[in-house]
Amino acid sequence: MKAGIGVLTLAYVLSQFYRAFLAVLAPDLTADLGVDPATLSRASGIWFLTFAAMQLPIGWALDRVGPRRTAAILLGVCGGGGAALFAAATQGWQIDLAMGLIGAGCAPVLMASYFIFARVFDARVFATLAGVLIGVGSLGNIAASVPLGWAAEMLGWRGAMQVLAALTGATAVGCWFVVRDPERVEGAAQGSLLDVLRIPAIWAILPMLLVNYAPAAGLRGLWVGPYIADAYNAAFVGTVTLVMAAAMIAGNFVYAPADRIFGTRKWVVMAGNLTGAAMLAVLWWTPVPGLWTSALLLAAIGALGSSYALCVAHGRAFFPAHLTGRGVTLLNLFSIGGVGIAQFATGPIFSAAGGGIAGYQTLFGVFALTLLAGCAIYAFAPDNLD
Numbered sequence: 001m002k003a004g005i006g007v008l009t010l011a012y013v014l015s016q017f018y019r020a021f022l023a024v025l026a027p028d029l030t031a032d033l034g035v036d037p038a039t040l041s042r043a044s045g046i047w048f049l050t051f052a053a054m055q056l057p058i059g060w061a062l063d064r065v066g067p068r069r070t071a072a073i074l075l076g077v078c079g080g081g082g083a084a085l086f087a088a089a090t091q092g093w094q095i096d097l098a099m100g101l102i103g104a105g106c107a108p109v110l111m112a113s114y115f116i117f118a119r120v121f122d123a124r125v126f127a128t129l130a131g132v133l134i135g136v137g138s139l140g141n142i143a144a145s146v147p148l149g150w151a152a153e154m155l156g157w158r159g160a161m162q163v164l165a166a167l168t169g170a171t172a173v174g175c176w177f178v179v180r181d182p183e184r185v186e187g188a189a190q191g192s193l194l195d196v197l198r199i200p201a202i203w204a205i206l207p208m209l210l211v212n213y214a215p216a217a218g219l220r221g222l223w224v225g226p227y228i229a230d231a232y233n234a235a236f237v238g239t240v241t242l243v244m245a246a247a248m249i250a251g252n253f254v255y256a257p258a259d260r261i262f263g264t265r266k267w268v269v270m271a272g273n274l275t276g277a278a279m280l281a282v283l284w285w286t287p288v289p290g291l292w293t294s295a296l297l298l299a300a301i302g303a304l305g306s307s308y309a310l311c312v313a314h315g316r317a318f319f320p321a322h323l324t325g326r327g328v329t330l331l332n333l334f335s336i337g338g339v340g341i342a343q344f345a346t347g348p349i350f351s352a353a354g355g356g357i358a359g360y361q362t363l364f365g366v367f368a369l370t371l372l373a374g375c376a377i378y379a380f381a382p383d384n385l386d
Contacts, residue, residue: 004068004179008113009136011075011171015106016140017148017164018083019047019217019339023225023241024148027234028157035092037226041347043092043099044222048340050103052333056193058108059329063322066181067112076172079105083165087158105168110137111329112179118316118324119182124385127265127313131256134309138252141220141245146238196319196327204381205315209308209331210338211374212273215280215367216305217339218346220244224298227360232291240295247299251306258310259385265314266383269307273375276304280368287361308335317384342370 022029022040029035035043054074061070082101089095110133117129151160196202219227224244225237255272259265279300288294312331319327346363353362 004175005113005116005133007171007174007178008067008071008109008116009133011071011106011109011175012113012133012137013140013143014075014079014164014168014171015109016137017144018079018102018106018140019044020141020221020241020245021144021148023220023222024144024238025152025157026222026225027229027237028152029095032157033090033092033095035095037222038347038351039092040095041222041343041350043095044218045340045343045347046096047099047103048217048336048343050100050340051107052337052340054104054107055111055329055333055336056326058111059193059326061108062111062115062325062329067108067115068175068179068181071108071112071179072172072176074108075105075175076169077105078102080165080169080172081105083161083168087161087165110134111325111332114312114316114328115325116182118319118328119321124260126316127259127310128256130309130313131252134306135249135252135256138245138249141248142242145242145245149238193326193330196323196330199318201318201382201384202315202327202331204377204379205311206331206334208269208273208374208378208381209311209315209334211370212269212311212338213305213308213335214338214342215276215371216248216302218342218367219298220248220302221339222343223346223350223360223363228291228294230356231288231294231360236291240291240298243295244298244302248302248306251303252309254303255307255310259313263385264383265310265317265385266378266381269310269314270375270378272304272307273371273378276301277368277371277375279304280364280371284361284365284368287357287364311335314381314384342367 022044026040058070078101082098082105085094086098089098113133114130117126121129224241228237228240258268262268279297283297312328315331316328349366350359350363353359
């Protein structure tokens with residue numbers, strides 16, 4: 001299984017890259033194609049919503065077909081094809097279509113890994129394995145900052161995307177030949193999504209998943225670029241996105257073993273997200289506190305917003321083995337779907353607030369309030385350490 005997990009980790013690096021790279025290419029896309037930040041917010045939202053919509057059929061496929069073919073086919077055809085279309089795009093609708101295809105291609109990668117973790121490894125280390133995978137995979141977030149800026153300068157944004165398309169296709173081929181499917185579980189064919197929804201505990205966990213990743217992913221994936229450019233200087237965009245990406249990686253490694261250290265999953269998630277809401281509230285109150293203060297606050301929001309793996313581990317603990325695929329993909333649907341909804345919503349919210357600094361200030365406030373709402377519901381969730 002180790003070689004297969006290694007290839008899936010590389011695939012997840014690409015998935016993290018694709019959800020964050022628009023923030024760095026935004027100035028080039030605006031100059032070449034005439035698309036504005038609100039339009040790119042829609043394209044980013046399409047990536048996340050397509051990713052989310054694919055989770056239900058992927059859950060079925062993981063339980064019935066297995067992770068090897070599910071990940072390889074979608075990543076190669078949709079991920080590689082979408083990146084190639086993005087490289088050739090000349091109009092905004094082509095960017096939208098390309099982002100949708102890439103989202104579909106990236107959709108099975110993390111869940112294929114989690115499926116293997118849940119079925120092959122001890123349940124007590126699921127959160128640690130899940131968090132470490134996200135931490136390593138978040139190197140894609142790093143690649144989608146300063147390194148992407150360098151690549152775009154040397155090759156042009158189209159050339160950089162052509163390289164990414166080739167790498168995505170090669171990784172999909174690796175998934176086909178290297179990933180191994182776990183042994184089938186009796187009853188997997190009979191389980192359904194309705195069986196997952198009948199588990200009472202997940203209903204207080206799903207709202208937390210809906211909001212906990214949205215501020216970090218939304219800001220890092222798009223809004224931090226225009227915000228830093230408008231509030232300070234476009235020359236600092238690559239540096240600030242790099243700092244935020246590094247903080248998100250560190251956050252995943254800190255969260256990963258936290259449930260075993262503190263003996264709780266629920267209250268670690270609660271503490272992290274309440275603190276993240278406080279950081280967003282500071283930027284809501286003072287939207288331009290100085291370049292490095294902004295960078296540090298954004299880094300804190302990214303690190304504290306990295307509790308996704310722990311939330312998934314919390315929910316997964318309530319699923320029987322034959323519902324593993326459908327269960328973890330439902331959790332992922334809510335998490336990624338929440339980001340997609342946020343990306344669609346933030347464009348109009350930004351415009352309605354008048355754009356500019358007032359627009360960013362409003363976005364910080366909206367993100368803070370949604371996190372608080374998620375925490376209020378999550379407070380009723382039962383804790384579970386398997």
